[in-house]
Amino acid sequence: MTYLFIGAGQAGGAIVDAIFEYTDDSMLGLFESTDISTLGRPLVFNSTMRDLQNLSNVPAEDQYGVAQQHGLVQGTEPGFEEMVTGGFGRNPVDADEVMADHADELQTVLESKFGGRAAAADEEEEVPATDTDAIQFAFLFVGLGGGTGCGISPHIARGIKEFTDDRTKVVAVTVLPNTRGGVEDHETDGEVSAGRQAWNARYGLDRLEDEVDGIVLVDNQRISYLDSAGGEFGEYNEYVAAAFHDIVVGPMLSNVNASEVDGVDTPDIDVRDIVTSLSFGVAGEESRPGYGAIGRSVTMTRSLSGYLLPFVGRRDIDSAALARLSASKQSLVKADPNDAQKAIALVRAPSANIGPGSHSVETGTIKEYLERSCRLNEVNLGVALSGRSLASVVTLLTYRREDLDRLDEIEAAADAYEQETEELFA
Ligand SMILES: Nc1nc2c(ncn2[C@@H]2O[C@H](COP(=O)(O)OP(=O)(O)OP(=O)(O)O)[C@@H](O)[C@H]2O)c(=O)[nH]1
Ligand SMILES: [Mg+2]
Numbered sequence: 001m002t003y004l005f006i007g008a009g010q011a012g013g014a015i016v017d018a019i020f021e022y023t024d025d026s027m028l029g030l031f032e033s034t035d036i037s038t039l040g041r042p043l044v045f046n047s048t049m050r051d052l053q054n055l056s057n058v059p060a061e062d063q064y065g066v067a068q069q070h071g072l073v074q075g076t077e078p079g080f081e082e083m084v085t086g087g088f089g090r091n092p093v094d095a096d097e098v099m100a101d102h103a104d105e106l107q108t109v110l111e112s113k114f115g116g117r118a119a120a121a122d123e124e125e126e127v128p129a130t131d132t133d134a135i136q137f138a139f140l141f142v143g144l145g146g147g148t149g150c151g152i153s154p155h156i157a158r159g160i161k162e163f164t165d166d167r168t169k170v171v172a173v174t175v176l177p178n179t180r181g182g183v184e185d186h187e188t189d190g191e192v193s194a195g196r197q198a199w200n201a202r203y204g205l206d207r208l209e210d211e212v213d214g215i216v217l218v219d220n221q222r223i224s225y226l227d228s229a230g231g232e233f234g235e236y237n238e239y240v241a242a243a244f245h246d247i248v249v250g251p252m253l254s255n256v257n258a259s260e261v262d263g264v265d266t267p268d269i270d271v272r273d274i275v276t277s278l279s280f281g282v283a284g285e286e287s288r289p290g291y292g293a294i295g296r297s298v299t300m301t302r303s304l305s306g307y308l309l310p311f312v313g314r315r316d317i318d319s320a321a322l323a324r325l326s327a328s329k330q331s332l333v334k335a336d337p338n339d340a341q342k343a344i345a346l347v348r349a350p351s352a353n354i355g356p357g358s359h360s361v362e363t364g365t366i367k368e369y370l371e372r373s374c375r376l377n378e379v380n381l382g383v384a385l386s387g388r389s390l391a392s393v394v395t396l397l398t399y400r401r402e403d404l405d406r407l408d409e410i411e412a413a414a415d416a417y418e419q420e421t422e423e424l425f426a
Pocket of ligand 2: 051146
C-alpha cells in the first residue's frame with residue numbers, strides 16, 4: 001500500500017522534490033516513528049534531463065525521461081543523457097502524442113515497481129495478478145502552462161487507474177500560469193506569451209478533468225509580484241509542499257486521541273476524506289472532480305523565552321485569526337472562500353496546545369469558521385500533533401468550476417490566443 005507523489009514536467013517535479021524534503025528527522029522532531037518516505041513514493045517524468053538532474057530528493061530509479069524515439073527511459077539506464085534531450089517546447093499537443101504512443105510502457109514501469117503481470121518471466125508460470133491495492137492514492141503534480149507536464153499528465157492518471165483496475169484515487173495538483181502580460185521563459189530566454197500558457201492550461205484541465213477524482217489549483221498569479229523568472233518558485237513550492245505534507249501525511253504520522261479534542265466529533269482525517277472533499281457526486285452516480293485551493297497558516301506557540309525555559313512563555317493562540325489567515329492564503333486568485341462548497345482542514349500543534357487549556361487551539365472555532373464559508377454542510381477537520389513549537393492550519397476549500405472567476409479568465413485568454421493565431425495563419 002503506497003501513496004504515489006508523481007511529478008510531471010519541471011514544475012511538477014520541483015514540487016514533489018520539495019515534498020520529499022520532509023524526510024529529515026529534524027524537521028519532524030520528536031516522532032521516532034516514520035517519515036514521508038515510509039508512506040509515499042516519488043515518481044517523476046520529464047522530457048528534459050537537466051530538470052531531472054536538479055532534483056535532490058527523488059532517486060534516479062524513480063525518474064523517467066519521456067523521449068519521442070525512446071519512450072519512457074529510467075534515470076538509471078545507460079545512455080539516459082543521450083536519449084532524453086528533447087523537451088516539447090511548450091507544446092502539450094506534441095507531448096500528448098508521444099505519451100499516447102508509449103502508454104503501455106507506463107504499465108511496465110508500474111509493474112516493475114509494484115509487481116504484477118511483468119513479474120512472470122516464463123509463459124508457463126502462472127501470471128501473478130496485479131496487486132490492485134498497491135497504489136491507494138496518487139497525487140499528480142503538474143504545471144499546466146508548459147508542454148511536457150500538461151501533455152503527459154492525463155495519460156499518467158489514466159495509466160495508474162488502469163494498473164489498479166480503477167481502484168486508485170487520483171488527485172491532480174495543477175500549477176496555473178501567471179497570465180498577466182508576457183511571461184519570461186527561463187528555459188529558452190524567449191517570451192512565452194501569457195495567451196499561449198492560458199491555452200495550454202485549458203487544454204490540460206479539460207483532459208485531466210476526465211481522468212482524475214479531484215483537482216487542486218496552485219496559481220502562479222498568486223506570486224506574480226515576485227520575479228518568478230529569477231527562480232522565486234522555490235519558496236512557493238516549499239509553501240505548497242508544506243501544506244500537502246501536513247494534510248496528507250500529518251494525520252498518519254501523528255494522530256491524537258479523539259477524546260482529547262473539544263468541539264470536533266472525529267478529529268481524524270485521512271486521504272480518503274481529502275478525495276471525498278475534492279469531488280462532487282452522490283454514491284452510485286458518477287462523481288466529478290471539484291476544484292480545490294489550498295492554504296496554510298502557522299504561528300509560534302511559545303515566545304522566545306519559552307524556547308529557552310520549558311513551561312514558560314506559552315503564547316495564546318488566536319484560532320479564529322489562524323483559520324481566516326489560512327483561507328486567505330489559499331493558492332488561487334479571485335476565489336472567495338464564501339463561494340466554496342466544501343472544506344477539509346488539518347490543525348497541527350504540540351500536545352500542550354491541543355485539548356482543554358487556555359493555550360490550546362480552539363478547533364471548534366476553526367470548524368465554525370469553515371462551516372460559515374461553505375455552502376454544503378461538509379466540513380471535515382482533523383487534528384494532529386506537531387513536534388515543533390508551532391501551530392498550523394491547512395485548509396483545502398473545494399469549489400465548482402463554474403464558481404471560479406479565475407478559470408473563466410483563463411478560458412477567455414485561451415480563446416483570444418486561438419483567435420489571434422488563427423488570424424495569423426489564415
Ligand atoms: N509554482 C511553480 N511554477 C513553475 C515552476 N517551474 C515552472 N513553473 C511554471 O509552470 C508552468 C509550466 O512550466 P514547466 O513546468 O517548466 O513546463 P514543462 O512541463 O517542463 O514543459 P516544457 O514546456 O516541455 O518544458 C509555467 O507556467 C512555468 O512558469 C516551479 O518550480 N514552481
Ligand atoms: Mg520543461
